[in-house]
Amino acid sequence: MTAAIEVSGLSVRYGEIRALEDVDLKLDAGRVTGLIGMNGSGKSTLFKAMMGIVRPDQGEVRIAGRTAAEARKHGTIAYVPQSEDVDWNFPVSVHDVVMMGRYSHLGWTRRPGRADRVAVAEALDRVELSEYAGRQIGQLSGGQRRRAFVARGIAQEAGILFLDEPFAGVDKRSEATIVRLLRELAADGRTILVSTHDLHALPELADEAILLLRRILFQGSVSEALRPESLARCFGLDPLEQDAVS
Numbered sequence: 001m002t003a004a005i006e007v008s009g010l011s012v013r014y015g016e017i018r019a020l021e022d023v024d025l026k027l028d029a030g031r032v033t034g035l036i037g038m039n040g041s042g043k044s045t046l047f048k049a050m051m052g053i054v055r056p057d058q059g060e061v062r063i064a065g066r067t068a069a070e071a072r073k074h075g076t077i078a079y080v081p082q083s084e085d086v087d088w089n090f091p092v093s094v095h096d097v098v099m100m101g102r103y104s105h106l107g108w109t110r111r112p113g114r115a116d117r118v119a120v121a122e123a124l125d126r127v128e129l130s131e132y133a134g135r136q137i138g139q140l141s142g143g144q145r146r147r148a149f150v151a152r153g154i155a156q157e158a159g160i161l162f163l164d165e166p167f168a169g170v171d172k173r174s175e176a177t178i179v180r181l182l183r184e185l186a187a188d189g190r191t192i193l194v195s196t197h198d199l200h201a202l203p204e205l206a207d208e209a210i211l212l213l214r215r216i217l218f219q220g221s222v223s224e225a226l227r228p229e230s231l232a233r234c235f236g237l238d239p240l241e242q243d244a245v246s
């Protein structure tokens with residue numbers, strides 16, 4: 001089976017800072033992968049490099065046979081950003097946000113047609129936000145905001161979905177809804193990569209896990225990734241243990 005995403009020998013620097021070093025990974029379609037790493041370990045940089053937003057110093061990214069930049073241009077990748085990277089006061093409705101996913105599909109008039117409106121309505125329905133379509137995006141809860149961005153990716157018909165910390169600031173019920181939704185989207189054949197600090201959600205969420213600390217420390221089963229010795233290498237301590245005592 002050809003990997004949907006193949007990264008080889010990827011290194012990224014910001015001036016003197018080495019954010020990623022010699023990263024190799026393969027992600028297959030139909031699977032959810034959890035990307036685990038402490039703050040500053042390079043998770044966002046990895047997403048950006050795989051979307052062709054930051055240029056690698058070395059190595060390459062192939063997305064379904066294309067370069068990262070080509071794949072982004074073709075709308076192959078949808079990105080759900082970290083909450084703090086979004087201006088929630090921006091005067092757009094939930095419907096408008098989801099319609100943004102159709103931009104790569106719009107014809108020469110650049111005006112949404114019937115097919116675009118249908119795609120947006122179906123995406124909103126899929127994430128159970130139809131009744132919120134007219135609301136300003138900032139008037140949604142944390143979990144609903146994430147679902148609106150997932151709907152944007154569905155409307156975009158993206159085969160690949162990257163989510164950067166989708167559970168941060170989200171209550172348990174919304175978290176469970178997002179986990180269920182991502183599992184369904186993977187079952188449809190999408191490739192899903194989710195960065196998260198929420199290790200407790202991992203067994204239900206992900207088919208496999210990657211531990212990142214500038215380099216890939218581990219890629220494999222969730223149960224192995226969650227072993228104390230694996231986490232100790234990734235975080236320098238065992239965070240599950242920390243949660244239990246705090």
Ligand SMILES: Nc1ncnc2c1ncn2[C@@H]1O[C@H](COP(=O)(O)OP(=O)(O)OP(=O)(O)O)[C@@H](O)[C@H]1O
Nearest residue numbers: 014017018019037038039040041042043044045046
């Ligand atoms: N635009 C930038 N300019 C300079 N340094 C940067 C830039 N973006 C990230 N870095 C640095 O690169 C390293 C990796 O950062 P990155 O944001 O990829 O980590 P992260 O794992 O996503 O962290 P977090 O969990 O806090 O979001 C960090 O040392 C960070 O300070």
